Amino acid sequence: MTETTVAGSTESITADDTTLRVLSTSDLAGIDITLTDVVTTVEGAYRTLAAGQSDNPRKLTVKPGDGHSVSYAMLGRDGSRNVVAIKTSYKHGLDKARDEQHYYTALTLYDDVTGLPVAMMDCGRIGSLRTPAVSALLARECARPGARSALVIGTGTQGRLALPFLLTTLPDLDRLMVFGTHSDGIAAVREQVRAHFPDRDVEIVTDLRAAAAESDVLVATAGGHTPAAVEADWLRPGALSILVGHGLAPSTLHRADRVVATSAAQMKVTGTDMADGDGNFPAVDTEFPPVLAGTAPGRRSARERVFAYNSGLVVTDIALGHRFAQLALDQGLGVRVPLWQ
Incomplete structure:
Protein backbone atom coordinates (compact mmCIF):
# COMPACT_ATOMS: atom_id res chain seq x y z
CA MET A 1 0.00 0.00 0.00
CA GLY A 127 -19.37 20.10 -17.22
CA SER A 128 -21.90 22.67 -16.04
CA LEU A 129 -19.02 24.91 -14.94
CA ARG A 130 -16.39 24.11 -17.55
CA THR A 131 -18.54 24.85 -20.59
CA PRO A 132 -19.70 28.38 -19.65
CA ALA A 133 -16.16 29.14 -18.49
CA VAL A 134 -14.90 28.28 -21.99
CA SER A 135 -17.62 30.47 -23.54
CA ALA A 136 -16.51 33.31 -21.27
CA LEU A 137 -12.89 32.87 -22.36
CA LEU A 138 -13.98 32.81 -26.01
CA ALA A 139 -15.87 36.05 -25.38
CA ARG A 140 -12.87 37.66 -23.69
CA GLU A 141 -10.59 36.80 -26.61
CA CYS A 142 -12.97 37.11 -29.59
CA ALA A 143 -15.57 39.78 -28.73
CA ARG A 144 -15.19 43.14 -30.41
CA PRO A 145 -13.39 45.84 -28.37
CA GLY A 146 -15.83 47.64 -26.10
CA ALA A 147 -18.50 44.93 -26.21
CA ARG A 148 -21.36 45.93 -23.91
CA SER A 149 -24.34 43.63 -24.63
CA ALA A 150 -24.79 39.87 -24.33
CA LEU A 151 -27.63 37.54 -25.26
CA VAL A 152 -27.95 33.98 -23.96
CA ILE A 153 -30.28 31.65 -25.84
CA GLY A 154 -31.53 28.78 -23.67
CA THR A 155 -32.08 28.40 -19.94
CA GLY A 156 -31.00 24.83 -19.25
CA THR A 157 -27.91 23.69 -17.39
CA GLN A 158 -25.49 25.55 -19.67
CA GLY A 159 -27.59 28.68 -19.99
CA ARG A 160 -27.99 29.32 -16.29
CA LEU A 161 -24.37 30.15 -15.60
CA ALA A 162 -23.50 31.66 -18.97
CA LEU A 163 -24.09 35.28 -17.93
CA PRO A 164 -22.25 35.10 -14.57
CA PHE A 165 -19.21 33.67 -16.34
CA LEU A 166 -19.43 36.31 -19.09
CA LEU A 167 -19.45 39.01 -16.42
CA THR A 168 -16.38 37.40 -14.86
CA THR A 169 -14.31 37.83 -18.03
CA LEU A 170 -16.13 40.88 -19.50
CA PRO A 171 -17.11 42.99 -16.47
CA ASP A 172 -18.02 45.99 -18.65
CA LEU A 173 -21.07 44.27 -20.11
CA ASP A 174 -24.01 46.49 -19.15
CA ARG A 175 -26.92 44.83 -20.99
CA LEU A 176 -27.68 41.20 -20.19
CA MET A 177 -30.43 39.45 -22.16
CA VAL A 178 -31.88 35.95 -22.15
CA PHE A 179 -34.26 34.20 -24.52
CA GLY A 180 -35.94 31.07 -23.24
CA THR A 181 -39.15 29.08 -23.45
CA HIS A 182 -39.26 27.66 -19.91
CA SER A 183 -40.36 29.97 -17.09
CA ASP A 184 -38.50 28.00 -14.43
CA GLY A 185 -35.32 28.17 -16.49
CA ILE A 186 -35.66 31.92 -16.97
CA ALA A 187 -36.11 32.33 -13.22
CA ALA A 188 -33.01 30.20 -12.61
CA VAL A 189 -30.95 32.38 -14.98
CA ARG A 190 -31.95 35.51 -13.06
CA GLU A 191 -31.27 33.79 -9.75
CA GLN A 192 -27.75 32.78 -10.78
CA VAL A 193 -26.88 36.27 -11.99
CA ARG A 194 -28.11 37.83 -8.74
CA ALA A 195 -26.29 35.20 -6.65
CA HIS A 196 -22.95 36.08 -8.21
CA PHE A 197 -23.57 39.74 -9.12
CA PRO A 198 -26.27 41.08 -6.75
CA ASP A 199 -26.39 44.49 -8.42
CA ARG A 200 -27.12 43.09 -11.89
CA ASP A 201 -30.35 41.92 -13.48
CA VAL A 202 -31.37 40.20 -16.70
CA GLU A 203 -33.64 41.45 -19.46
CA ILE A 204 -36.06 38.80 -20.68
CA VAL A 205 -36.50 39.09 -24.46
CA THR A 206 -39.22 37.62 -26.65
CA ASP A 207 -38.26 39.16 -30.01
CA LEU A 208 -35.18 37.09 -30.75
CA ARG A 209 -34.38 38.82 -34.03
CA ALA A 210 -34.41 42.27 -32.45
CA ALA A 211 -32.34 41.10 -29.47
CA ALA A 212 -29.76 39.43 -31.73
CA ALA A 213 -29.41 42.64 -33.74
CA GLU A 214 -28.51 44.51 -30.54
CA SER A 215 -26.06 41.96 -29.11
CA ASP A 216 -22.28 42.09 -29.21
CA VAL A 217 -21.99 38.56 -27.81
CA LEU A 218 -24.49 35.72 -28.36
CA VAL A 219 -24.19 32.40 -26.54
CA ALA A 220 -26.52 29.66 -27.84
CA THR A 221 -27.03 26.95 -25.23
CA ALA A 222 -30.57 25.75 -25.97
CA GLY A 223 -31.66 22.14 -26.37
CA GLY A 224 -32.46 20.44 -29.64
CA HIS A 225 -36.18 21.22 -29.44
CA THR A 226 -35.69 25.00 -29.28
CA PRO A 227 -37.59 27.16 -31.78
CA ALA A 228 -34.67 29.61 -31.74
CA ALA A 229 -32.52 29.85 -34.86
CA VAL A 230 -30.63 33.14 -35.20
CA GLU A 231 -29.71 33.83 -38.84
CA ALA A 232 -26.52 35.49 -40.02
CA ASP A 233 -28.29 38.55 -41.41
CA TRP A 234 -29.79 39.28 -37.98
CA LEU A 235 -26.33 39.95 -36.52
CA ARG A 236 -24.76 43.37 -36.16
CA PRO A 237 -21.26 44.04 -37.53
CA GLY A 238 -18.67 42.85 -35.03
CA ALA A 239 -20.97 40.33 -33.34
CA LEU A 240 -19.52 37.19 -31.75
CA SER A 241 -21.74 34.09 -31.90
CA ILE A 242 -20.77 31.20 -29.61
CA LEU A 243 -22.48 27.85 -30.19
CA VAL A 244 -22.69 25.46 -27.25
CA GLY A 245 -25.92 23.62 -27.99
CA HIS A 246 -28.61 24.98 -30.29
CA GLY A 247 -30.11 28.36 -31.15
CA LEU A 248 -28.00 29.49 -34.11
CA ALA A 249 -28.86 28.74 -37.73
CA PRO A 250 -26.12 27.25 -39.94
CA SER A 251 -25.83 30.58 -41.78
CA THR A 252 -24.08 32.11 -38.72
CA LEU A 253 -21.25 29.64 -39.32
CA HIS A 254 -21.17 29.58 -43.12
CA ARG A 255 -21.38 33.37 -43.51
CA ALA A 256 -19.05 34.27 -40.65
CA ASP A 257 -16.01 36.41 -41.40
CA ARG A 258 -13.93 34.30 -39.04
CA VAL A 259 -14.47 30.83 -37.53
CA VAL A 260 -12.88 29.77 -34.24
CA ALA A 261 -13.33 26.29 -32.75
CA THR A 262 -12.12 24.74 -29.54
CA SER A 263 -11.49 21.72 -31.78
CA ALA A 264 -12.08 21.65 -35.54
CA ALA A 265 -12.25 17.85 -35.51
CA GLN A 266 -14.85 17.77 -32.75
CA MET A 267 -16.98 20.38 -34.49
CA LYS A 268 -17.39 17.95 -37.37
CA VAL A 269 -18.35 15.16 -34.94
CA THR A 270 -20.80 16.98 -32.68
CA GLY A 271 -21.92 19.87 -34.89
CA THR A 272 -23.40 17.97 -37.81
CA ASP A 273 -26.60 20.04 -37.68
CA MET A 274 -24.51 23.06 -38.74
CA ALA A 275 -23.20 21.45 -41.94
CA ASP A 276 -24.46 22.64 -45.32
CA GLY A 277 -26.73 20.61 -47.60
CA ASP A 278 -23.78 18.52 -48.77
CA GLY A 279 -22.59 17.83 -45.22
CA ASN A 280 -19.66 20.25 -45.46
CA PHE A 281 -18.26 22.80 -43.03
CA PRO A 282 -16.35 25.98 -43.82
CA ALA A 283 -12.67 25.99 -42.93
CA VAL A 284 -11.83 26.80 -39.32
CA ASP A 285 -9.57 29.85 -39.27
CA THR A 286 -8.02 28.95 -35.94
CA GLU A 287 -8.55 26.67 -33.00
CA PHE A 288 -8.89 28.30 -29.61
CA PRO A 289 -5.75 27.11 -27.75
CA PRO A 290 -3.44 29.18 -30.02
CA VAL A 291 -5.70 32.20 -29.47
CA LEU A 292 -5.28 31.93 -25.71
CA ALA A 293 -1.56 31.37 -26.16
CA GLY A 294 -1.32 34.58 -28.19
CA THR A 295 -0.08 32.93 -31.39
CA ALA A 296 -3.33 33.44 -33.36
CA PRO A 297 -5.83 36.32 -33.27
CA GLY A 298 -9.37 35.76 -32.04
CA ARG A 299 -10.54 38.43 -34.47
CA ARG A 300 -8.81 40.69 -37.01
CA SER A 301 -11.11 43.72 -36.97
CA ALA A 302 -13.86 45.28 -34.89
CA ARG A 303 -16.44 44.69 -37.63
CA GLU A 304 -15.79 40.99 -38.27
CA ARG A 305 -18.66 38.68 -37.45
CA VAL A 306 -16.97 35.83 -35.60
CA PHE A 307 -18.46 32.37 -35.09
CA ALA A 308 -17.01 30.29 -32.23
CA TYR A 309 -17.78 26.61 -31.67
CA ASN A 310 -17.51 25.51 -28.04
CA SER A 311 -17.04 21.75 -27.95
CA GLY A 312 -15.72 20.49 -24.65
CA LEU A 313 -12.13 19.26 -24.57
CA VAL A 314 -11.38 16.50 -22.09
Missing part, protein backbone atom coordinates in the same frame (compact mmCIF):
# COMPACT_ATOMS: atom_id res chain seq x y z
CA THR A 2 1.30 3.43 -0.96
CA GLU A 3 0.80 6.95 0.31
CA THR A 4 0.22 9.48 -2.48
CA THR A 5 -1.13 13.00 -2.47
CA VAL A 6 -3.17 15.12 -4.81
CA ALA A 7 -1.18 18.29 -5.45
CA GLY A 8 -2.43 21.16 -3.31
CA SER A 9 -4.38 18.90 -0.96
CA THR A 10 -3.69 18.81 2.76
CA GLU A 11 -4.91 15.23 3.04
CA SER A 12 -2.98 12.24 1.78
CA ILE A 13 -4.84 9.41 0.08
CA THR A 14 -4.09 5.91 1.19
CA ALA A 15 -4.20 4.25 -2.19
CA ASP A 16 -3.18 1.04 -3.84
CA ASP A 17 -3.98 -0.73 -7.04
CA THR A 18 -7.25 -2.18 -5.70
CA THR A 19 -8.91 0.92 -4.20
CA LEU A 20 -10.69 3.79 -5.91
CA ARG A 21 -12.06 6.92 -4.24
CA VAL A 22 -15.55 7.69 -5.55
CA LEU A 23 -16.96 11.23 -5.37
CA SER A 24 -20.73 11.34 -5.79
CA THR A 25 -23.00 14.05 -7.14
CA SER A 26 -23.80 15.16 -3.59
CA ASP A 27 -20.11 15.20 -2.61
CA LEU A 28 -19.32 17.62 -5.43
CA ALA A 29 -22.48 19.69 -5.01
CA GLY A 30 -21.38 20.93 -1.60
CA ILE A 31 -17.95 22.14 -2.70
CA ASP A 32 -17.56 25.91 -2.96
CA ILE A 33 -15.54 27.14 -5.91
CA THR A 34 -15.44 30.66 -7.31
CA LEU A 35 -16.12 31.52 -10.94
CA THR A 36 -12.63 33.02 -11.15
CA ASP A 37 -11.09 29.77 -9.89
CA VAL A 38 -12.98 27.83 -12.58
CA VAL A 39 -11.94 30.23 -15.36
CA THR A 40 -8.30 30.18 -14.24
CA THR A 41 -8.25 26.37 -14.08
CA VAL A 42 -9.83 25.97 -17.52
CA GLU A 43 -7.57 28.59 -19.07
CA GLY A 44 -4.53 26.84 -17.67
CA ALA A 45 -5.63 23.58 -19.31
CA TYR A 46 -5.88 25.29 -22.70
CA ARG A 47 -2.50 26.95 -22.33
CA THR A 48 -0.85 23.64 -21.40
CA LEU A 49 -2.45 22.04 -24.46
CA ALA A 50 -1.28 24.90 -26.69
CA ALA A 51 2.25 24.40 -25.36
CA GLY A 52 2.18 20.78 -26.53
CA GLN A 53 2.35 19.37 -23.02
CA SER A 54 -1.09 17.70 -22.95
CA ASP A 55 -2.91 15.20 -25.14
CA ASN A 56 -6.52 15.58 -26.24
CA PRO A 57 -7.53 13.00 -28.90
CA ARG A 58 -10.83 13.39 -30.71
CA LYS A 59 -13.82 11.97 -28.85
CA LEU A 60 -15.44 8.71 -29.90
CA THR A 61 -19.17 8.76 -30.58
CA VAL A 62 -21.85 6.09 -30.74
CA LYS A 63 -25.38 6.96 -31.87
CA PRO A 64 -28.17 4.61 -32.99
CA GLY A 65 -29.81 5.11 -36.34
CA ASP A 66 -33.00 6.56 -34.89
CA GLY A 67 -31.03 9.11 -32.84
CA HIS A 68 -32.73 8.37 -29.51
CA SER A 69 -29.43 8.35 -27.61
CA VAL A 70 -25.80 9.38 -27.92
CA SER A 71 -22.65 8.20 -26.15
CA TYR A 72 -19.18 9.74 -25.99
CA ALA A 73 -15.83 8.49 -24.70
CA MET A 74 -12.87 10.83 -24.19
CA LEU A 75 -9.31 10.04 -23.15
CA GLY A 76 -6.73 12.68 -22.29
CA ARG A 77 -3.61 13.60 -20.39
CA ASP A 78 -2.88 16.84 -18.53
CA GLY A 79 0.85 17.49 -18.76
CA SER A 80 0.99 20.14 -16.03
CA ARG A 81 -0.73 17.90 -13.47
CA ASN A 82 0.65 14.56 -14.72
CA VAL A 83 -2.87 13.17 -14.70
CA VAL A 84 -4.47 10.77 -17.16
CA ALA A 85 -8.25 10.55 -17.32
CA ILE A 86 -11.14 8.91 -19.09
CA LYS A 87 -14.54 10.61 -19.40
CA THR A 88 -17.71 8.87 -20.50
CA SER A 89 -21.02 10.49 -21.36
CA TYR A 90 -24.39 8.89 -22.19
CA LYS A 91 -27.67 10.65 -22.92
CA HIS A 92 -30.90 8.77 -23.59
CA GLY A 93 -34.22 10.17 -24.80
CA LEU A 94 -33.04 12.79 -27.29
CA ASP A 95 -36.40 12.37 -28.99
CA LYS A 96 -38.24 13.33 -25.80
CA ALA A 97 -38.77 16.42 -23.68
CA ARG A 98 -35.88 17.47 -21.43
CA ASP A 99 -37.51 16.21 -18.23
CA GLU A 100 -37.88 12.74 -19.76
CA GLN A 101 -34.24 12.35 -20.74
CA HIS A 102 -31.56 10.41 -18.87
CA TYR A 103 -27.98 11.65 -18.68
CA TYR A 104 -24.94 10.10 -17.03
CA THR A 105 -21.35 11.27 -17.19
CA ALA A 106 -18.31 10.19 -15.19
CA LEU A 107 -14.62 11.08 -14.99
CA THR A 108 -11.87 8.78 -13.70
CA LEU A 109 -8.47 10.31 -12.87
CA TYR A 110 -5.14 8.50 -12.56
CA ASP A 111 -1.84 9.87 -11.22
CA ASP A 112 0.69 9.40 -14.02
CA VAL A 113 3.63 9.70 -11.63
CA THR A 114 2.66 7.00 -9.13
CA GLY A 115 0.44 5.04 -11.51
CA LEU A 116 -2.33 4.98 -8.91
CA PRO A 117 -5.96 6.05 -9.24
CA VAL A 118 -6.89 9.49 -7.86
CA ALA A 119 -10.70 9.43 -7.99
CA MET A 120 -13.78 8.64 -9.99
CA MET A 121 -16.51 11.27 -9.95
CA ASP A 122 -19.79 12.35 -11.40
CA CYS A 123 -18.88 14.84 -14.12
CA GLY A 124 -22.19 16.70 -14.26
CA ARG A 125 -21.18 19.71 -12.17
CA ILE A 126 -17.76 19.84 -13.79
CA VAL A 315 -8.24 18.31 -20.88
CA THR A 316 -10.50 20.97 -19.39
CA ASP A 317 -12.56 18.28 -17.64
CA ILE A 318 -9.35 16.76 -16.31
CA ALA A 319 -8.09 20.08 -14.96
CA LEU A 320 -11.36 21.03 -13.31
CA GLY A 321 -12.01 17.49 -12.10
CA HIS A 322 -8.56 17.43 -10.51
CA ARG A 323 -9.29 20.78 -8.86
CA PHE A 324 -12.52 19.36 -7.44
CA ALA A 325 -10.62 16.29 -6.25
CA GLN A 326 -8.24 18.59 -4.37
CA LEU A 327 -11.11 20.41 -2.68
CA ALA A 328 -13.00 17.19 -1.93
CA LEU A 329 -9.98 15.55 -0.34
CA ASP A 330 -9.39 18.63 1.81
CA GLN A 331 -12.91 18.09 3.18
CA GLY A 332 -12.58 14.33 3.55
CA LEU A 333 -15.30 13.63 1.01
CA GLY A 334 -15.80 10.47 -0.98
CA VAL A 335 -15.84 6.74 -0.38
CA ARG A 336 -12.97 4.32 -0.99
CA VAL A 337 -14.24 1.39 -3.02
CA PRO A 338 -12.21 -1.87 -3.30
CA LEU A 339 -13.03 -1.99 -6.99
CA TRP A 340 -10.28 -4.30 -8.16
CA GLN A 341 -10.28 -6.83 -5.34
